[in-house]
Amino acid sequence: MAELASRAVGSKGPTPGSRVNLAAVLSVPALAVIVGFVVIPMVLLIDFSLHDQLQFGGAFTFDQFTGVLTSSMDLDLLLRSVVTGVAATALALLLAWPTAYVLAKLTHPARRQFWLAVVIIPLLTSSLLLIYSMIVLLQAQGPLMTVLSAFGVSSTATLDFTPQAVVLMLAYESIPFLVLTLYNTIDQIDNRLFEAARSLGARRWQIFRDILAPLSTPGILVGTVLVLPPAIGSFVEAQILGGPNGYLYGNLMQDDLMTLYNPSQAAALAIVMLVAVALILGGLVLLMGRRPGRFKA
């Protein structure tokens, strides 16, 4: 460091050599994180999944994978988890998009910080607490059901302990992330584009379709990459809120690991899910990234 400092002071500008050193020094933490918390765990995960359970030197086998890929229950649960995650992400996007637009374009700049802070509050709260609060919100004669009963829903009806409740919960947990990423993206859209469109006679939905939607795409993609994988892999929400029919792929992994004590099986499940999620996200990026905004054309 002293050498770096003296060079910075002594010479008129950093030499190429010092730049390389600085880059190397600064990338040490990132490398440590990536190697220590991504590469090594991934190698271990793959190693676990390819060996007999609990044995580091156990026999090499593909049994765990053939087990997962030939089990109709495992694949059904994976599909169920994907549908749950996609539904939750879509619902959250539906709610987060207008919110982000209002924050970025219609809210007085002085008040934006306040409202952004409000949106982030759930992130500062224990997610277990949020799940239990959701139980209260959805229970019979609870706030939501009371409102719905005005529209003819039975007063003893409840959404608690249903797969739908899990979707609602996951959507709720996703909203802050999506609002933040979408807010950032929409905030950067030049207001003059909207003004130009309006002055040229574009209708509101045309402005949405040709300007807002295509220019928000990067935010949607980043947001989805942030919230979809955890939603697909979730298990706590399903365990507490999902009821007897809420069992998901994540619960299967948890049971394999914690009740069955079969880390190899759980690792194989995790890798299959990882591949599935990667394929979904890859497809999404291709689909949304390739389509040129109509505005550009």
Next chain:
Amino acid sequence: MSSGRERIACRERSAKSIVKRTYTFFALSTLLVGLGASLAALKPPAAQAATEPTLVVANWEDYGSDEPWAVKYFEQKYHCIIKPVYFNSETQALSLLQNGGLGHIDVILPNLAYVRQAVSEGLLQPIDTSKLSNYHELYPILRNNPYDRVNGKVYGIPWTWGTTGLGYNPTLIKTPITSWSALWNPKYKGEIGFFDDPTTAIMTAALYLHENPYHPNLNKVKAALLQQKALDKLYWSSQNDWDKAYTSKEIALGNVWSGAATALIASGVKMDYVLPKEGAIGWVDNWAIAKDAPHLKLAYDWINYMISVQFQAHYAKDLTAEPPAMANSEVNKVLPKKVIDATFSFPQWLPKLTIQRALPPGVLNTWTLLWEQVKGQ
């Protein structure tokens, strides 16, 4: 966080699923941190001036043995210092002994399901019951259980017990429930909370089907559990889940721990807790003496005190401590009826219990897979 309730919750969980918490990774990290802390606590006090011996007692936190009145009494009477060491799961209890606990820990409280495993791993020493003057007061059915013995030698001294019976809301369900068939009765569709645990699920279904709980016909059990699932509102996995759903009237009945019932009723909630006529699952916690215990004489004195009427009656009386049922048969003679009822200390239940013991590893695997299939269907 009410650790007492959590602890009883954990207490009563079936053997292998104890660490299965809502937050898997939190549980794991707590366990590791706890283990580290406990091991650190095991180091002998280097420069302690006291000449009095230190009896190291391993148990769950807030579970009777660390009641201040009990510690004070024992320390004064036997001129020693009590040092508690805590564990969060039965597996952690064993690993405490495996990882440096031998030679430091004197007494430990394993569940019956873990006694034989601990013995086979060389962690416990046989107990001469003739040195325990209160031993003969324990319920014979508890102290004669073969699973606290190995080769005829006694390794575990029964201390407390509890049940997984059937709890229901008498304001919602007017006809008294006496049988597990209530959980299969379409009349209660959408009102049932069922415990999410493979051992409990399969044994409960076996009891309902009048099968041997340890060797049931698994095809019949699976069919029954799938049938039962259609009537459930909820699979509950922590006492907190049960409490929330029950107090908000989302569920009206289900299989539940006696400790959870004690806690709910003590907090003013209306609940009837019964032992179905087909019998139920029960658990027993046992005091054991660690191999190489440094203070053998004190260890015997400690266990004798823990199973005495004097201690057990005092412990049971304070319902806010959520006491389980006591193993000393003389205790009920001095307890108010209110306390006996609140802790479900009914000796007539004991013969109807299937006391949880260790399952052969293959059996637990099969049962867990079966339960996964029921839940995943």
